[in-house]
Amino acid sequence: MTQSAGLKFRQAIQANQPLQLVGTINAYTAMMAERVGHKALYLSGAGVANASFGLPDLGMTSLNDVCEDIRRITGATNLPLLVDADTGWGGAFNIARTVREMTRAGAAGFHIEDQVMQKRCGHRPNKEIVSQEEMVDRVKAAVDARTDANFFIMARTDALQQQGLDAAIERAQACVEAGADAIFAEAVYTLEQYQAFTNALSVPVLANITEFGQTPLFNTAELAGVGVKMVLYPLSAFRAMNKAALNVYQSILANGDQKAVVDSMQTRMELYDFLNYHSYEEKLDSLFAQGKNK
Ligand SMILES: C[C@](O)(C(=O)O)[C@H](CC(=O)O)C(=O)O
Numbered sequence: 001m002t003q004s005a006g007l008k009f010r011q012a013i014q015a016n017q018p019l020q021l022v023g024t025i026n027a028y029t030a031m032m033a034e035r036v037g038h039k040a041l042y043l044s045g046a047g048v049a050n051a052s053f054g055l056p057d058l059g060m061t062s063l064n065d066v067c068e069d070i071r072r073i074t075g076a077t078n079l080p081l082l083v084d085a086d087t088g089w090g091g092a093f094n095i096a097r098t099v100r101e102m103t104r105a106g107a108a109g110f111h112i113e114d115q116v117m118q119k120r121c122g123h124r125p126n127k128e129i130v131s132q133e134e135m136v137d138r139v140k141a142a143v144d145a146r147t148d149a150n151f152f153i154m155a156r157t158d159a160l161q162q163q164g165l166d167a168a169i170e171r172a173q174a175c176v177e178a179g180a181d182a183i184f185a186e187a188v189y190t191l192e193q194y195q196a197f198t199n200a201l202s203v204p205v206l207a208n209i210t211e212f213g214q215t216p217l218f219n220t221a222e223l224a225g226v227g228v229k230m231v232l233y234p235l236s237a238f239r240a241m242n243k244a245a246l247n248v249y250q251s252i253l254a255n256g257d258q259k260a261v262v263d264s265m266q267t268r269m270e271l272y273d274f275l276n277y278h279s280y281e282e283k284l285d286s287l288f289a290q291g292k293n294k
Pocket residue numbers: 043044045046047057084120121122123208210211213234235
């Protein structure tokens with residue numbers, strides 16, 4: 001029997017401490033991440049909104065929008081994919097549907113957060129969160145809806161900014177009691193705060209090391225030292241790709257050709273290598289040859 005994505009993800013957490021999760025906003029970047037040796041992938045809600053729809057990360061994309069990107073990525077790689085489910089797209093029935101649909105699309109698990117439906121990026125000011133009871137209900141709805149016992153349910157708390165460390169940890173503990181497999185401690189400022197989360201919790205804790213946010217760019221050794229088990233880089237490659245693309249567009253416009261930026265490009269051969277292009281072409285050649293011999 002093939003292993004479920006959720007089981008693969010659980011094994012990856014055990015085998016890699018901390019486990020790095022890199023954001024892959026499309027199938028091709030996911031293939032590159034897999035090829036260079038990453039063990040787990042992440043589909044960012046901000047990434048789906050920004051890259052696939054040109055929208056800000058304000059809860060404007062739908063479950064179907066995200067599932068489409070999940071299917072594309074899981075169809076192209078064998079790595080487990082953790083998915084950003086934002087607030088779960090509604091009440092208990094919607095959250096249950098999110099679990100089932102994401103499982104069907106091939107996700108290994110998701111994280112669901114305690115922001116109000118009108119959410120924003122976790123590193124922006126003035127976030128509003130729902131009550132602890134409501135967040136616990138979200139987690140319970142997700143846990144009850146599992147169709148694969150290994151589908152990984154991560155509870156994200158955005159409470160630190162508004163309510164402080166003790167309240168955020170208390171929430172996280174309540175989510176664990178409700179069945180969460182892990183805690184995503186959002187917008188944490190210091191290693192000591194991570195240590196406080198990991199000391200208080202019996203499940204793995206994820207650190208979101210997103211750039212230009214509230215959290216310093218701690219490295220894996222520092223984070224492992226305070227007991228963090230997963231480290232997330234949700235938009236790192238996306239940000240770099242964007243800057244590279246902008247540079248190319250500007251250069252073509254300014255110079256009338258692309259010569260100045262060719263060196264910054266992945267070559268055709270490199271692209272084909274990641275795509276296994278040549279194995280397809282060999283097959284095509286042999287089919288053509290068979291046709292001619294008839
Ligand atoms: C992790 C995150 O939820 C995402 O959608 O990728 C974002 C990342 C970001 O905006 O930098 C977040 O809210 O932290």
